[in-house]
Amino acid sequence: MALRYADIEPGTEIPRQSYQVTRLDLVKYAGASGDFNVIHWNERAARAVGLPDVIAHGMYTMAQAARYVTEWAGGDPGAISEFGVRFSAMVPVPDDGAGATIEISGTVAEKLGDGKVAVDLTARAAGAKVLTRARAVVRLP
Template sequence: MIRYSDVAVGTDLPSQTFELSRTDLVRYAGASGDFNPIHWSQETAVGVGLPDVIAHGMLTMAMVARVATDWVGNPGAVLDYGVRFTRPIVVSFGSAARLEVGGVVRSLSEDDGTAEIGLTATMDDRTVLAKARIVVRLER
């Protein structure tokens, strides 16, 4: 677990790349109960104006949060998390979508031992989440 005393504003978190396939979307649908066909049926997705099947928003958020939870060493350290969706992650048949995620410590609170982390999430060099931030409690 990361100690508060070892972190400074501007600390970069190790970036991660996540690959998402249609199989991953079906697995997530089964685990979450979200069987909306835009996440598995190309015909439905295109029919409602999407370019192809898209990843679940909550799956995207979970993958992005992993950069912070892996860094801090404890998923239970998350106190607050929010994003704004700007672009869907399109998952075409036969190929994996690559989500690139990074983070940087924006602020620290000595009072409660927390760090606010700004997160970046891109696919094909295009932002998929805006205003992505997570607050984690660090070890004292």
Template sequence: MTAQISYADVEVGTELPAQTFPVTRATLVRYAGASGDFNPIHWNERFAKEVGLPDVIAHGMFTMAEAIRVVTDWAGDPGAVVEYGVRFTRPVVVPDDEQGAVIEVSGKVAAKLDDNTVRVDLLAMSAGQKVLGMSRAVVRLS
């Protein structure tokens, strides 16, 4: 595993480049197929509203997959991720229009750990709301 970031070059508080990830209904259909999660709350507005949701929502695991890209794009090698965990706090609501929704993800180094690893705390927002809580990754740097 070969991260392109050196452990010696980061400090607690180092910010990772933030990214924004657009999500449309088409994104969700594609993710449903790739992941095998065909729960209709992720593609059927009528069903989503029947179960009390405001509209179709993104798969939590889709949001989780996007958020870690801030870490893997920074580290270069996705295999450098040692641990990754999130709490699904609020859904990403995806309206049926061209824009869909946007997930904004930022991250910073929260701790330097043993064995060239660091803990990165991630912040994932959509429509001004925090959509992931306790979103943390441990990544091994070079």
């Protein structure tokens, strides 16, 4: 059954999803975004500036949260009319084949009318909250 605005109420919890991120994902993202900062792919350079390891791009992490909302809304990225986050922690990505896991969950905060809902999101990696004030406005059928 398709997700419908009429069936959603404030407080509705969206099932948690996990997204893996590997060093290969970061290299691909660098190519797509043009952000080739060495802290996102070179462990030696990342550690030289005091980081614990290579870290995921903040915008990559944000994109995973947008992916989560898009999947919940039926796969249409155009359903998201507003999206914003604050970055609160880094996502270290070890070079161990498994990488890191970003876990995202959400709750419908309010119905805004005109088929739109506000969704508050939580994103965590290695137990740390990596996004704060994360909210999407989504138009549902």
